[in-house]
Amino acid sequence: MSLTTVICVLWAVSVGQTAGSQHGTNIIIMLMDDMGWGDLGVFGEPSKETPNLDLMAAQGMLFPNFYTANPLCSPSRAALLTGRLPVRNGFYTTNAHARNAYTPQEIVGGISPDEILLPELLKKKDYVSKIIGKWHLGHRTQYLPLKHGFDEWFGSPNCHFGPYNNSVCPNIPVYNNSEMKGRYYEEFEINVKTGESNLTQIYLKEGLDFISQQAVAQRPFFLYWAPDATHAPVYASKRFLGKSQRGRYGDAMMELDDSIGQILAHLVSLGIHNKTLVFFTSDNGAAVMSGPLQSGSNGPFLCGKETTFEGGMREPAIAWWPGRIPAGTACRIKNRKGEESREECWGMRLGWRRVVCQVSGQCQSSAEWHKQVSYQLGSVMDLFTTSLSVAGVLPPDDRVIDGLDLSPVLFNNSLLDRPIFYYRGNQLMAVRIGQYKAHYWTWSNSWEEFNKGINFCPGQEVPGVTTHTQEEHTMQPLIFHLGQDPGERYPISVESKEYRDVLRRVTAVVEQHQKDLIPGMPQLNMCDLAVMNWSPPGCEQLGKCLKAPESNPWKCDWPH
């Protein structure tokens, strides 16, 4: 197909469909790794090197108030696929108070068999589901993707840390479906020194091929595209290395941006863009503790990954579905009979409401510009519920689901009232309602870590807020107005009426939340060197099985 065809098809699409579930709708969730809110041009990154994501936002809907469910990768991903807070789905630890936990190689646990994952539910409507990239919900055999509803997998169970020497610690395997095909730093190269790796290109090709296959077979699909190039050690392929104004991290951003553009164009070329919902977001805030070449930007927000400040949990987010989610340049136009249609057009917007569009060379008045920015408070858990809604599948009714169905937001610009909960382990650290955020506990990391140079808030210190001891504020939470003070620098005076009003409202929300909360069995408490990736399925054929040490489990140490 030529690129010309791509666009002709895209913009010839009818955009006047009605609301309601779209049986057979394809679903693509693009989940980035440690990418920050501020890494996109459309969210103010000064180098402005994400033209495809910026255009995706212009053609779709941008969410500046979108959150992850946890400031760390594994719990965030578990929340996305279960629609449930980590404290419910078990992706947390009780080994110490208010600790982030994830799934390193020595973790014993993984996603509980009691949890129901999105692809399992989508099977009810004959979806084919594939995960490409990082799984991170447990690497022992019973926890792998094909045991939890996915039909296909290309990628890896853990982070691409390494290289290891395979004696004390094995290199992480890369799987194709249920068998390993090699290991990072061995068959799947990452040059930590130069930053070169072809992995994003592999993940791109896997994605394009999967989409093509399902389009030909005319089966609805769910693609969970989870590349990890922006997680330290960041990498890019040769074509992108050195191309960014931002260094190696920017190179990885540019390659991901380019790949996303290719995936969207591929949907258009296949003519399935109008029955595919694509949602782009990230698993947690930028890992600013890793320094400027290995981490991204959280824009105006405080701190980053590992923290429950905005920099740790506010995520870039874009929804794209040509024809269903009207582009920012779409006009809603009424003809003389009062019938409404939507047209692609280009004109001048004066304020939010007044607009004049030029459509097919003619000018139209009484048109309404579509608001391409949604202020909805969103969560990665909503992707679970919204995907089910779009697919026409009912969510489980035997458990609490935290995700909302965002369909009214996507298709009708509605705003749904809902809180955002910020957890660290099983400790509720903070809550957002509307523009207000109340911190019940604060800390970044310990003095001990901080004095070793591990800094979750480099260049940012807000006295009494970015504390290095766990500070309890449950009797008198720190409250910020995130509209006026997105950087969480100016707590609202406890003497003010505003404080008292917010406290009353937020207290009711928290009490309700905690009253109903039944924590799941914590899955991230135990570690054991014996469970590491010594002999993943498929290692025999490759001659890559390693000998595991004897089992000697211990309670994992989660320092922050």
Add this chain to the structure above:
Amino acid sequence: MSLTTVICVLWAVSVGQTAGSQHGTNIIIMLMDDMGWGDLGVFGEPSKETPNLDLMAAQGMLFPNFYTANPLCSPSRAALLTGRLPVRNGFYTTNAHARNAYTPQEIVGGISPDEILLPELLKKKDYVSKIIGKWHLGHRTQYLPLKHGFDEWFGSPNCHFGPYNNSVCPNIPVYNNSEMKGRYYEEFEINVKTGESNLTQIYLKEGLDFISQQAVAQRPFFLYWAPDATHAPVYASKRFLGKSQRGRYGDAMMELDDSIGQILAHLVSLGIHNKTLVFFTSDNGAAVMSGPLQSGSNGPFLCGKETTFEGGMREPAIAWWPGRIPAGTACRIKNRKGEESREECWGMRLGWRRVVCQVSGQCQSSAEWHKQVSYQLGSVMDLFTTSLSVAGVLPPDDRVIDGLDLSPVLFNNSLLDRPIFYYRGNQLMAVRIGQYKAHYWTWSNSWEEFNKGINFCPGQEVPGVTTHTQEEHTMQPLIFHLGQDPGERYPISVESKEYRDVLRRVTAVVEQHQKDLIPGMPQLNMCDLAVMNWSPPGCEQLGKCLKAPESNPWKCDWPH
């Protein structure tokens, strides 16, 4: 006129003009007051409440690397209108080392009669020039705008501080041309408690009327539109108060954004948009020391107003000239004969270079997307030189002009190599070349001020960088890579080859600069209560003349 007309005219415009000076081109410079880089939706403000500025950027050219010439209002404005660094044009102090100075009421000095201002030069081509809003180049009679080339003025010589009781200190006068029409807080109300003031609406009406008059008279004009609603105490008119998600500052932003949309639409409605260059920027970084309700956002940058960190001097900037500066949605298309034309179109951009456009309902390949973002290092002083170039006037040849002619950037996407100098008083604090910035001196403000709660970097402390004593680094400057580290948090290791290479290059630039530098006579050294706005011209008719105290000049105290 109807809004429909507006847009029809706009988008029917031919966009295939050639480069070169545009005699008779109107020039509008919109200079905001204390507005920060991060205050625009297009630069990542999370509330995204500047739809008109964002659209202006989409229709024009956005500059993420644009700078003021000084982190304080008066010197910045003097630099804009003279095209010269404050250290040359005299808008600095030598009373103490590395101090910011401006024109409070007690200042004796003002813009030197030896300086040649932009409107004086534009007279050579019969331009009519008007300033609306804040002047700030001296309030004594000899310094006022109509003595320095402007034909008209509506606004005020100083900041709208107050209210004063007119005994110890007079309220600031508001002028219409060369006579005062009242004073702030008296005839021109600002309610400091509620934040209500109608001033932006007055400035808007003045601007629209001036544009209409010149359009009817068919005279080329220069409009210097300098509203001050975003300077503390920030204000907005009733229609906008309480409307923003960001509080009072956001209300002021929304009103300015709305006004700018109205001015652009007015140009279109008059059919003069295609011969009017509009440039939008701000005089210095957001005044973050004023707290969240009274100040804006510097996005990812360090500190704010008063400092030579990026937050103090990097400015939002947009150039707009339909037909001459192609919109981001314009395509450069070659036909079979290789002839080039530009067309408004809409399509998908894949990476920077590959693009497919739909033009007049037909798809075109081999088109090139216009890059709507320019990485040019720009300066407010360039507005002087560029305006002259566009008007076909030669700049003065008897003095150093620091401003560049940005025409090649605006019309041909060129990149001009040039340094940015960061001064505080007559001390060169830092220099940017390419992506690198070298700090020769650092300080934010004194411990004494800081301990009183005056904080130029709230929530931001970079040890050894945001110092509270004046730290000299002339032998070994602190060097940052602003692409990789826009927040100036990670100095490049002095042991690295990169450091040595940059140091060599930047040293050559600094030596050249300092060798040629002849500082102007400092204008901001002396203060005197007798020179305050006691009896501005026109006070007699209004019965508003006040009695000045006896002259008792002193060396002004500039604390930071």
